[in-house]
Amino acid sequence: MSIQDTLEAFQQRLVERGLKSTRQRGLIVETFFELDRHVNVDELLLEVRKRRASTGYATVYRTLKLLVDLGFANERRFGGPETPTIYDPSFERDEHFHLICLECQHIIEFRDVPLEKRHEAIAREQGFTLQQQTLDLYGHCTRENCPRRPQA
Amino acid sequence: MSIQDTLEAFQQRLVERGLKSTRQRGLIVETFFELDRHVNVDELLLEVRKRRASTGYATVYRTLKLLVDLGFANERRFGGPETPTIYDPSFERDEHFHLICLECQHIIEFRDVPLEKRHEAIAREQGFTLQQQTLDLYGHCTRENCPRRPQA
DNA sequence: TTATCTGCAAAATTTTTGCATCGAT
DNA sequence: ATCGATGCAAAAATTTTGCAGATAA
Numbered sequence: 001m002s003i004q005d006t007l008e009a010f011q012q013r014l015v016e017r018g019l020k021s022t023r024q025r026g027l028i029v030e031t032f033f034e035l036d037r038h039v040n041v042d043e044l045l046l047e048v049r050k051r052r053a054s055t056g057y058a059t060v061y062r063t064l065k066l067l068v069d070l071g072f073a074n075e076r077r078f079g080g081p082e083t084p085t086i087y088d089p090s091f092e093r094d095e096h097f098h099l100i101c102l103e104c105q106h107i108i109e110f111r112d113v114p115l116e117k118r119h120e121a122i123a124r125e126q127g128f129t130l131q132q133q134t135l136d137l138y139g140h141c142t143r144e145n146c147p148r149r150p151q152a
Numbered sequence: 153m154s155i156q157d158t159l160e161a162f163q164q165r166l167v168e169r170g171l172k173s174t175r176q177r178g179l180i181v182e183t184f185f186e187l188d189r190h191v192n193v194d195e196l197l198l199e200v201r202k203r204r205a206s207t208g209y210a211t212v213y214r215t216l217k218l219l220v221d222l223g224f225a226n227e228r229r230f231g232g233p234e235t236p237t238i239y240d241p242s243f244e245r246d247e248h249f250h251l252i253c254l255e256c257q258h259i260i261e262f263r264d265v266p267l268e269k270r271h272e273a274i275a276r277e278q279g280f281t282l283q284q285q286t287l288d289l290y291g292h293c294t295r296e297n298c299p300r301r302p303q304a
Numbered sequence: 305t306t307a308t309c310t311g312c313a314a315a316a317t318t319t320t321t322g323c324a325t326c327g328a329t
Numbered sequence: 330a331t332c333g334a335t336g337c338a339a340a341a342a343t344t345t346t347g348c349a350g351a352t353a354a
Contacts, residue, residue: 020328020333041318056336061319068232080220080227081237081344085318099280108278118267119289126260127294128251134288137271139280172308172353193343208311213344233319237343 001091003033006072009091013070027052028063032073033089038107040084078107078136095133101141103148108141153243155185158224161243165222179204180215184225185241190259192236230259230288247285253293255300260293 001009010029011021031048032039039047045060064087067073074088078100090096095116099108116133123130140148153161162181163173183200184191191199197212216239219225226240230252242248247268251260268285275282292300 018333022328022334024327024335054336058320058337059335062334065232075232077229080217081318085233099275099278101280102283108280110274110278112274115270119287122262122264123251123289123291126251126262128253128260128289128291130289130291131254132290134286134290135271136286137275137280137282138284138286139275139282142279170308174309174353176310176352206311210312210345211310214309 003030006033006091010067010070010072014066017070019066024052024055024059025063025066028055028060029067029072032064032067032087036089038076038086038088040086042084044087074134076134078105078138097135097137099137099139099141101143101146102138103140104143104146106141106143106146155182158185158243162219162222162224166218169222171218176204176207176211177215177218180207180212181219181224184216184219184239188241190228190238190240192238194236196239226286228286230257230290249287249289251289251291251293253295253298254290255292256295256298258293258295258298 007026007030011026014021014025028044028048031051032044035044035047041057041060041064044064045055045057048055048060064073064075067087068075072089072091074090075085076088077083077085078098096109096111097115099110101107115135119133119135120130140146142149159178159182163178166173166177180196180200183203184196187196187199193209193212193216196216197207197209200207200212216225216227219239220227224241224243226242227237228240229235229237230250248261248263249267251262253259267287271285271287272282292298294301
């Protein structure tokens with residue numbers, strides 16, 4: 001799904017909800033999807049301000065909440081209160097899971113459909129209708145520059 | 153593992169780290185494990201103050217962080233920034249996963265050893281040494297008093 | 305005794321809100 | 330024209346920190 005398509009889908013959802021499709025929202029959402037990675041509010045605001053300097057904090061917060069409500073992003077925090085809240089682009093139940101390095105904070109995303117199905121089955125057994133799932137695996141990675149990289 | 157055992161294990165870990173075993177810490181930790189459920193800082197402080205009214209916020213925060221560092225608790229937030237950070241008692245790799253009702257916030261904990269193994273295997277494939285894992289399944293539950301309970 | 309811990313209050317952070325103005329429909 | 334959206338600044342909420350006095354080793 002291209003950025004253009006995603007933007008259009010977003011605009012459409014806005015209208016369906018009786019909300020307005022404004023330049024500001026378009027700009028923020030477009031920037032968010034172009035970056036196409038985990039961002040915190042500051043990073044996104046900074047990027048948006050490169051294009052329109054007068055953009056306010058509140059608008060970015062409000063637009064991100066909107067993205068979450070409409071299912072275009074997930075709000076996450078990997079770690080305790082001191083770690084920043086980040087926003088993860090996601091389109092339509094395009095579930096993906098995370099592997100997080102506790103040392104260098106490097107994050108790998110991966111998909112695993114059988115696992116998704118398994119989770120659904122578990123939820124069903126417990127009388128739940130599954131809407132969303134998050135799986136976060138924390139460990140030590142093997143990247144060159146990881147400070148606690150296992151020796152070869 | 154009894155509360156008494158857990159308390160002792162905690163005290164021992166403290167000493168190993170060159171930290172002091174104080175009444176305050178004992179009290180807070182004991183209260184935390186007696187409650188034996190997800191609590192936020194306020195709830196815990198309230199409970200601790202029933203036993204010793206002069207207890208300060210900062211000490212509870214600091215002790216909870218200690219519990220997390222020593223592996224006796226996990227710091228979690230189920231939902232966006234508006235949801236409270238909660239602390240979940242956990243002893244020694246006693247992994248458990250969560251099913252969260254999006255309507256009534258009811259939380260079911262469950263264990264699933266095969267799933268844990270599977271996660272370990274996934275991490276290994278990606279060159280990670282797994283240290284911790286969280287699986288959160290969000291959906292709608294079927295409790296009597298759940299506001300969005302499916303009709304029978 | 306000495307280093308750590310505690311409680312308080314202040315500070316730092318993060319997120320939300322009120323309100324006047326602006327912009328989309 | 331109307332009603333929602335935006336930007337600013339202030340407020341609220343959450344978490345951390347500095348410091349003086351208290352406590353454990």
